[in-house]
Amino acid sequence: MAGAWQGRGGSARRRRGCCHDVVVPIPFVWSDAVLAHEPMHEVWVGKETPGTEVPYRAHLIRDALADAGHAELPAAAHDDEVLLAVHEAPMVEWLRTASAGWAAGPYEDLVGQTRVVPYVFPTPMMTAGMPWRYPAAAHARAGVWCYDTMTLVGPGTWEAARAAVDCALTAADLVVTGERRAVYALCRPPGHHATPAGFGGSCYLNNAAVAAEALSRHGLRVAVVDVDAHHGNGTQAIFWSRGDVFYGSVHVDPGAGWFPHVVGHADEVGDADGKGATLNVPLAPGAGDVEWVEAVAAVCEAVLEFRAQAVVVSLGLDAAGVDPESPLQVTDAGFGGTGRLLAALDLPTVLVQEGGYHLPTLGSLARTTLAGFDA
Numbered sequence: 001m002a003g004a005w006q007g008r009g010g011s012a013r014r015r016r017g018c019c020h021d022v023v024v025p026i027p028f029v030w031s032d033a034v035l036a037h038e039p040m041h042e043v044w045v046g047k048e049t050p051g052t053e054v055p056y057r058a059h060l061i062r063d064a065l066a067d068a069g070h071a072e073l074p075a076a077a078h079d080d081e082v083l084l085a086v087h088e089a090p091m092v093e094w095l096r097t098a099s100a101g102w103a104a105g106p107y108e109d110l111v112g113q114t115r116v117v118p119y120v121f122p123t124p125m126m127t128a129g130m131p132w133r134y135p136a137a138a139h140a141r142a143g144v145w146c147y148d149t150m151t152l153v154g155p156g157t158w159e160a161a162r163a164a165v166d167c168a169l170t171a172a173d174l175v176v177t178g179e180r181r182a183v184y185a186l187c188r189p190p191g192h193h194a195t196p197a198g199f200g201g202s203c204y205l206n207n208a209a210v211a212a213e214a215l216s217r218h219g220l221r222v223a224v225v226d227v228d229a230h231h232g233n234g235t236q237a238i239f240w241s242r243g244d245v246f247y248g249s250v251h252v253d254p255g256a257g258w259f260p261h262v263v264g265h266a267d268e269v270g271d272a273d274g275k276g277a278t279l280n281v282p283l284a285p286g287a288g289d290v291e292w293v294e295a296v297a298a299v300c301e302a303v304l305e306f307r308a309q310a311v312v313v314s315l316g317l318d319a320a321g322v323d324p325e326s327p328l329q330v331t332d333a334g335f336g337g338t339g340r341l342l343a344a345l346d347l348p349t350v351l352v353q354e355g356g357y358h359l360p361t362l363g364s365l366a367r368t369t370l371a372g373f374d375a
């Protein structure tokens, strides 16, 4: 099976010039506002560690794509209608106002903390069925919505997260009108860990889910293919009970101790109308190109069986062997094969940037994957 993916797509998609093939790289959608989010640091097992989801990531990918001839398209502003179809309004409103609320409190003076970070999580185990009240303190409210200590909110977080949603929606607009067959949304911060009413894993608003919902509203059966190294628990949660949106993911096995830890297992298949519309292919730590590309091929087969009419790709680049955030060992060849398999679906496709944290290779990995979509 490993050989089947090599060379698929590509040549049939190129326009012939008089003397040689003319390759047109896939365009990408950009907003300067995605740079406004500066997490400053993360808190992992109680310790402050340097933030990994830094603005420079987006710069690197943008520069690599520009150098390779990808056209840059500006993100257009969209209202909140589709966003509020995938996220509950109180969480969205809290995210919009959280940083200002935090700045009004004593946290910077008391402990030098300028970022919103929870210290208590009012889980069902805490409330144990008793009546629940929304906490008064900003440092307690944070844990209502944020489920980890890795996803801090600062002064530009809302602006960036909301701009990333506009990038995804602009890309969806372009493919749904037929203006473009495939468009890449250079979203930052990433989104696939954001659930209907919760956020974490460096994600705030679920850009891929918003794009899928937008395409779905045009009457299309939509498949989300998540190739980030980590399971997209947020996207799975959003579409868990829906039969019109498929979610398929290839990721490091949470059962082997990896984020998001509690979901992303092979026996999760959806519920109610969505039963059978979720497919997880977890891989063992250390898995490389062969296992990775076979898994992507299996998800693509399922997309075809689902009779999808449009695809949203959660494009994480952190499965790379050099990436510090996952134990997978995918190389350039694996990412190239991934891009060709996704392009060979030959469906209108929105690619949404998710993770990827090895700065020296981030731009080239994006370019390598997107090359499969060059027309």
Ligand SMILES: [Zn+2]
Residues within 6 Å of the ligand: 228, 229, 230, 316, 318, 355, 356
């Ligand atoms: Zn990831």
